[in-house]
Amino acid sequence: MEGTTGANSTNRNLTTPGCAVLLDINDGDRLAFAHLSPHASVKVGNAKCLLDPLVGIPFGSVFEVQSGPNGHVLVRLQHPITESKEKESIESEEAVESMCRDNRALIDNNTAQTLSAEDIEQMRREGATGKAIIEALVANSASFEAKSAFSQEKYKRRKQKKYAPHVLVRRPSARSVCEAYFAKDPNKIGFLRMDTLALLLSLANVGANAEVLVLDMLGGLLTAAVAERLGGHGSVCSTFHTAKAQTVDMVRLFNFDTSTASRVFRVSLSELTGARYATQKAQEAKEAIDASDGLQEPPCNGETLLTAPRAEENISEPKQGRIEGNKAKLSAPVEDMTRWASQGFSSLIVGAPYLDPWTVAQCMLPLLASSAPFVIYHPYSQPLAECMHHLQAEHMAVALQLSEPWLREYQVLPSRTHPNMQMSSTGGYVLSGITITNM
Amino acid sequence: MLAVEASLRAEGERQIKEGDVVIVYERHDRMKAVIVARNGELQNRFGVFPHNEWIGKPFGCRVVGKKGGGFVFLLAPTPELWTLVLPHRTQILYVADISFVISFLELRPGSVMLESGTGSGSLTHSLARAVAPSGHVHTFDFHEQRALAAKQEFERNGIGHLVTVTMRDIQGQGFPEEFVGGQADAVFLDLPQPWLAIPSVASSLRCDGGICSFSPCIEQVQRTCEALTIPEFTDIRTFEVLVRTYEVRQEFLQTTLQCSTQFASDCLLKPPPQKRQRPQKGRTVTKKAERETRPVIAKPYPDTKGHTGYLTFARRST
Numbered sequence: 001m002e003g004t005t006g007a008n009s010t011n012r013n014l015t016t017p018g019c020a021v022l023l024d025i026n027d028g029d030r031l032a033f034a035h036l037s038p039h040a041s042v043k044v045g046n047a048k049c050l051l052d053p054l055v056g057i058p059f060g061s062v063f064e065v066q067s068g069p070n071g072h073v074l075v076r077l078q079h080p081i082t083e084s085k086e087k088e089s090i091e092s093e094e095a096v097e098s099m100c101r102d103n104r105a106l107i108d109n110n111t112a113q114t115l116s117a118e119d120i121e122q123m124r125r126e127g128a129t130g131k132a133i134i135e136a137l138v139a140n141s142a143s144f145e146a147k148s149a150f151s152q153e154k155y156k157r158r159k160q161k162k163y164a165p166h167v168l169v170r171r172p173s174a175r176s177v178c179e180a181y182f183a184k185d186p187n188k189i190g191f192l193r194m195d196t197l198a199l200l201l202s203l204a205n206v207g208a209n210a211e212v213l214v215l216d217m218l219g220g221l222l223t224a225a226v227a228e229r230l231g232g233h234g235s236v237c238s239t240f241h242t243a244k245a246q247t248v249d250m251v252r253l254f255n256f257d258t259s260t261a262s263r264v265f266r267v268s269l270s271e272l273t274g275a276r277y278a279t280q281k282a283q284e285a286k287e288a289i290d291a292s293d294g295l296q297e298p299p300c301n302g303e304t305l306l307t308a309p310r311a312e313e314n315i316s317e318p319k320q321g322r323i324e325g326n327k328a329k330l331s332a333p334v335e336d337m338t339r340w341a342s343q344g345f346s347s348l349i350v351g352a353p354y355l356d357p358w359t360v361a362q363c364m365l366p367l368l369a370s371s372a373p374f375v376i377y378h379p380y381s382q383p384l385a386e387c388m389h390h391l392q393a394e395h396m397a398v399a400l401q402l403s404e405p406w407l408r409e410y411q412v413l414p415s416r417t418h419p420n421m422q423m424s425s426t427g428g429y430v431l432s433g434i435t436i437t438n439m
Numbered sequence: 440m441l442a443v444e445a446s447l448r449a450e451g452e453r454q455i456k457e458g459d460v461v462i463v464y465e466r467h468d469r470m471k472a473v474i475v476a477r478n479g480e481l482q483n484r485f486g487v488f489p490h491n492e493w494i495g496k497p498f499g500c501r502v503v504g505k506k507g508g509g510f511v512f513l514l515a516p517t518p519e520l521w522t523l524v525l526p527h528r529t530q531i532l533y534v535a536d537i538s539f540v541i542s543f544l545e546l547r548p549g550s551v552m553l554e555s556g557t558g559s560g561s562l563t564h565s566l567a568r569a570v571a572p573s574g575h576v577h578t579f580d581f582h583e584q585r586a587l588a589a590k591q592e593f594e595r596n597g598i599g600h601l602v603t604v605t606m607r608d609i610q611g612q613g614f615p616e617e618f619v620g621g622q623a624d625a626v627f628l629d630l631p632q633p634w635l636a637i638p639s640v641a642s643s644l645r646c647d648g649g650i651c652s653f654s655p656c657i658e659q660v661q662r663t664c665e666a667l668t669i670p671e672f673t674d675i676r677t678f679e680v681l682v683r684t685y686e687v688r689q690e691f692l693q694t695t696l697q698c699s700t701q702f703a704s705d706c707l708l709k710p711p712p713q714k715r716q717r718p719q720k721g722r723t724v725t726k727k728a729e730r731e732t733r734p735v736i737a738k739p740y741p742d743t744k745g746h747t748g749y750l751t752f753a754r755r756s757t
Contacts, residue, residue, distance in 0.1 A: 013647055060647035060673075060757035171647070173545045195535070195680055198542030202534055205517045207568035208548045209442035231548030233572060234442060339445060343453070346442055369453055371499030371515040385687045385737035392687075398512050399467055399520075402685040402737060405535060410677040410749065412664040417657060419679075436499045436512055 013058050015169065020253045021054065022176050024168040026161045031180040033172070033253055044165045047072035059171035064164050067124050074167060101148040112143040120163075130164020137163075150416065172253045174201075174225035181221070182424070189218045190353040191379045193427025195407040197221070201229060203375045203432040204347040208233035213345040213367055215239055215269075215360065217352040220248030223264060226349065227251065232259030235336060237345065241269045241355075241363075265332035269363065275341040276367050283342075344369035350376040357387035357431065365396060370437040375430055384431040397433035404429050440516045440564065440596045441571055455493050455500075455513060460596055462514040462524060463488075472516065472524040474595070485509025516596065518564035525592070528585050531561035532629070535682040536653065536747055541569050543752050544625040544649040548573055553618065553626045553643060555579040555609035555636070560589040562627065567598040576601060577618075581608040613639030621645035621755070628652040633659065634666035641671040644755040655748040663751050672753040679749055685737040695730045 015021060015036055023032045025044055034040055040051045044065050053063065053074050063074040115137055123133055137159050138144050144152060160166075170176050178194040200222070206212055206229045216222040216238050223238040230236060240246050245266055256264075332340075345368050350360055357376045368374060374397070378384050384402055391397045405427050409420045440460070455461060455475060463471045463481060473481055479490035486504020488511065493502060498515035514520060519534055532540075540562065546552060546569040557563060557580035566576045580586045583606050590604040607615070610630050614623075623643045628636055633652040640650050650672070652663050660677055667675050 013645075058646055058757045060754060062757075171545075175542045175545060194542065195539050198538040199535065199682070201542065202538035202565065203519060205442075205519065205568075207441060208571040209444050211442075211445070228547060229569065233444065233548055235445075336445075343448075369499075370497045371453070371513075373517060373519070381685065381737055382735075385685065386735045388687045389689060389735040398464055398514070401467065402687055404683045404685065404739075406681040406683060407539075408679045410660075410679070412660055412675070412677045412751070414661075414665065417661060434499070434514055436501065437497055 013060075013171075015055055015057055015059065016255075017055050019255045020172050021051075021059075022170040022172045022180055022253075024170050026165050027168075028183070029161065031184055033177075033180070042167070044072075044167060045162075047165075049074045049167075054169055057169065059169060061169050063167040063169070064130065065167065066129060066164070068127055077166075101146060101151075103147075103151075105146060106143060113137065113141050115140040124163075130160065133163045134159045172255065174221070174228050174254075177224070177250060177253055178221060181219075182427075189221050190351060190377070191426065191428055192218055192221065192351065192377060193405065193407060193424055195405045196377065196427040196430060197225060199403070199405050199430055200349055200351075200375045200377055201225060203373060203430065204349045205373045206230070206347065206349075210234045211340065211343075211346045212236045213239060213272075213340075213348045213364065215241070215348075215350045215352050215355075215364065216248055217246055217354065220250035220252075222349055222351045223248045224251040224254045224256075227256060227260055227264050228254060230260070230263060232257070232263055234346075235263045235265060235332075237265045237267055237272070237332065237336075237340065239267055239269045239272055265336065267332050267337070271337075272340065272367055273363065275337055276344070279338075279341040340367070345372065347372050348374035350374075353379050357383045358390050361387055361391060361396070365435055368435045370435055372435045373432065374435065375432045377428055377430055379426070379428045381429045384429050388431055388433075391433060395436075397435055400431070400433040402429060402431050440518065440521070440598060441568060441601075444572075453498050453515070455496050455498060457494060460516050461493070461498070462516050462520045464512040464514050470514075470520065470524050472521070483507075483511070485511055518568050521564050521596065522561045525559055525561060526588075527559055528588060529556075529558040531559045532653065533561075533682075533744070533747065535680045536750060537562050537565045539678070539680045539750060540627060540651050540653075541565055543750075544627070544651055546570055546574075546625055550574040550624040551622060552576045553579075553614055553623045553640075554629075555607075555614075555627075556581065556629055557586055557589045557604055558629065559585075560592055562629075563589070563593065563602060564596065564598060566627070567593070567601040571598075571601055574601070574624075575603065577603050577605065577623075579605050579607045579609050579614070581606065581611075609639070610635045614643045618643040621648070624648050626650040629654075631659075632662075634662045637663070637666040637669075641669070641755070646755050646757045648755045650753050650755070652751045653748045654751070655746070657749065660749045660751055667751070667753045671756055673756045674754040675751065676753075677749050677751045679746070681744060681747070683739050683743060686740050687735065687737045689733050690736050691731045691733055693731045 018035060018037055020033060020035050023034055023042055032042060034042055034051055036051055036055050041048050042051060047065050049065055049072050053076065057076065062077045064077055065072050066075045120133060134156060144155065147155065174197060175194050178189065178192065178197045181189045182193055204212065206226050208230060210230065211234055212226045214222050214226055214236055223236055226236040238248055251264065348364055348368055352360060357378055365374065376384060376387065388400050388402050391400055407427060408423050411418055411420055457475055457477055459475045461473055461475060463473050475490050475493055477491065481488040486507025486509055488502060488504050493513055498513060501510050501512050503510045522534060548571060550570045551574055552566050552570055554563060554566060554576060557578040563576060563578050570576060586604050586606045593599045593602045610632055613636060619642045621644060624645060625648055626640050626644055630636060633654060644650060654660050654663065664675055
């Protein structure tokens with residue numbers, strides 16, 4: 001076993017001051033990103049809790065909101081899974097009898113619970129734990145005993161969520177960030193679902209030492225996801241086609257170490273295409289090949305070519321330098337630029353919901369090496385279909401495939417297994433292919 | 440198969456040389472892995488292809504066959520292409536499941552991964568790419584011949600240094616002692632009775648590390664989830680992942696329709712102005728282009744995989 005690996009993963013598993021965390025409140029009911037800076041807080045229901053207790057704990061830890069005389073505090077649970085034991089007991093003890101109960105005798109007139117809201121508030125003021133409140137609710141419920149075991153479990157879980165909310169501290173990763181945004185604010189990531197993101201990364205052959213070109217107009221999710229897979233080996237060049245580089249702020253959620261963050265670059269598309277074109281022209285001249293059957297000028301429109309040559313002035317992000325090493329560098333070292341221009345990138349990922357894929361492909365495929373895989377994501381299928389048709393007609397690539405991922409989650413419980421009642425009906429479309437040389 | 444660090448990259452890194460594995464591409468559904476040998480030869484319906492002509496050419500090039508006159512492309516191997524061409528010794532995982540597993544288990548360079556069984560090594564190639572250059576994949580199969588064949592393929596495809604293949608019955612014996620105490624960052628199980636291996640997974644997995652179990656049958660999932668319902672595991676989630684692929688082409692769609700002229704002038708939307716001028720020349724000269732459109736259209740391929748397996752994930756509690 002590599003010593004470095006073990007040590008590495010232990011360090012990575014602890015939260016540090018200032019690091020980003022994904023707070024999963026009540027089993028995914030709410031997801032929130034936070035930086036563990038001093039005095040940062042999170043609102044759970046009506047309770048405002050300081051995040052200070054979250055520093056220096058392992059990722060994956062569970063906290064409970066407890067109310068005390070000084071307001072609400074987050075207290076770490078040492079053995080979070082007590083309910084799983086309860087589940088087991090359902091299986092064994094008089095399970096059959098309680099499972100057969102049904103709600104035929106239930107009269108839904110809101111009188112089953114004798115504990116009033118004031119009583120509960122009183123208990124809370126006196127510092128009763130969430131568990132004690134739930135026990136009191138159960139004891140004062142006329143209908144609880146008549147419920148089936150499943151229903152009792154559901155009742156308790158619902159009350160726990162209300163009176164003793166749980167906060168799970170998740171490590172932000174491409175998968176968890178994508179899932180959280182897809183649930184919260186899918187528009188920000190162009191409706192890219194986590195399985196689609198996974199497919200993009202695989203089909204683009206992203207792995208250590210790859211040199212990945214990314215057109216990321218999904219807030220930085222693609223850039224960060226690639227950087228995470230590279231782990232500081234290879235490079236991700238997150239390009240932009242506008243005068244002002246679009247933001248890749250999500251990179252900051254990933255707690256990248258210096259070596260990983262140092263391999264994230266931002267270079268304008270006009271600069272990349274210009275350098276590639278010049279290098280190829282020079283090469284052609286050297287090889288004394290007739291220029292006519294060489295590569296044509298990348299068919300970028302004038303607007304793109306006229307954008308600012310260097311992008312240093314674009315450092316306009318307001319919160320820059322908040323976490324060192326988590327910022328993508330604007331511009332890349334000369335040796336990287338030279339290598340990209342002469343050898344081409346080893347793969348390409350495009351996520352630009354408001355650009356025409358065929359225009360993008362014409363401009364960006366020449367930046368790739370030969371036999372390089374590329375993937376273009378789009379929330380709509382039609383623009384990708386047209387792009388695929390053009391690529392086929394122009395013989396620009398092989399192994400072209402337009403695909404649509406599909407993902408269904410299941411509830412798996414004893415005697416109650418079925419697909420979830422709600423599912424996402426689209427996670428977007430992916431056009432993939434491999435570049436070829438025409439010689 | 441894996442990328443080489445930029446500073447160590449040789450001059451002709453992307454050029455085909457003797458001993459390389461190349462993917463010979465005929466069509467999207469017809470590919471073959473070939474090891475380039477001096478004086479070797481490939482024959483297919485497109486003709487005869489002497490390997491000697493391939494050496495020194497860049498990956499991604501097109502080569503024309505002798506006699507047949509057809510051509511093929513020579514592609515650089517990737518784990519995804521390998522999945523499409525590998526010799527099947529068992530049922531294999533495909534890209535939708537593979538990509539989801541790697542993403543959900545949050546593998547990254549340096550991770551230590553346990554896999555059982557090795558099977559045909561389809562997933563293993565992608566696992567190796569994900570943990571490279573400093574991580575390691577320990578893969579186990581109880582079938583000796585399969586384990587050996589897989590080992591040879593890993594060597595040949597250049598991932599041998601990242602993968603250790605061991606013959607071992609994980610269901611019966613659990614993972615080896617050396618991993619006890621949370622030495623693994625992630626575990627993948629593709630076993631007929633995965634629930635038998637769960638106690639061993641619990642002791643081998645580090646805190647917050649992920650486990651994934653792949654099972655084709657829901658009864659297996661049911662028992663695995665029951666076995667995972669112990670304090671050592673949390674976040675138990677089961678998914679099904681598929682990919683639907685689309686056929687894309689251009690289709691002629693007629694735009695002329697016989698109907699009452701009265702109706703047409705009153706109810707149909709007027710054509711754009713430039714087209715309106717043309718009928719003045721007379722109806723007989725109406726160009727073909729006016730009578731039909733040629734949109735690019737896409738529809739799913741009629742036959743597809745409806746089921747591969749269920750993916751059950753869990754996380755080691757902290």
